[in-house]
Amino acid sequence: MATETDTALVRPGIAQLFLGFLLLGLTGFGGVLPLARRMMVEDRRWLSPAEFSDLLGLCQFLPGGNIINMSVAVGLRFRGAAGAVAALLGLIAAPTAIVILLGTIYDQYYDDPQVRHFFAGLAAAAAGLLIAVSVKIAVPLRGKWPGIGVACAGFLAIAILRLPLLPTMLVLAPLSILAHVRLAR
Structure with missing residues (x-):
């Protein structure tokens, strides 16, 4: 298995994008962001940790699901429109079929207390995965105080103050870009 310190990145083909x-x-299923980072950065080495964090920031800013946006962006980056389609279809094909099947089954048993407890347990596990990947995504910001400040401001605005996402991003994105440009000089 590759480590995050490996420098040689791999350029995937269309089949690799689809299969990946x-x-x-x-x-x-249900909590794909931590696994997406592991697949693209650590296992397959398609992106560096910093590239993943940058691309995720863009994908979070765009409307739609983060991982769906990420699949399209990664596919497009490496193989153009065909890569974007292959990555997107690979990502959604099996889960779509599974959701339809499970939705049909859940519709019949949603009143069962054991089913409710099962989903409560899944929610707790998903929260743990989200915290773990958040820490990994933040690592490239180590020592970059303006970026850390923007990340903390975003957390404060959305998680604590419960401000709407779009206005918060419209304020923080230009500030983040400005800080990055000023540091690059």
Whole structure:
């Protein structure tokens, strides 16, 4: 297995994009972001940790699901429109079929207390995965105080003050870009 310190990145083909995102869609059902980072950065070495964090920031800013945006962006980056389509189809094909099947089953048993407890346990596990990936995504910001400040401001605005996401991003994105440009000089 590759480590995050490996410098040689791999340029995936269309089949690799499809299969990588298909596996991701199957194994990361419901909480795919931590697994997406592991697949793209650590295992397959398609992106560096910093590139993943940058691309995730863009994908979070765009409307729609983060991982769906990420699959399209990664596919587009490496293989153009065909890569974007392959990555997107790989990501959504199996989960779509599984959701339809499970939705049909859940519709019949939603009043069962054991089913409710099962979903409460899944929610707790998903929260833990989200915290773990948040820490990994923040590592490239180590020592970059303006970026850390913007991240903390975003957390404060959305998680604590419960401000709407879009206005918060419209304020913080230009501030983050300005800080990055000033540091690059």
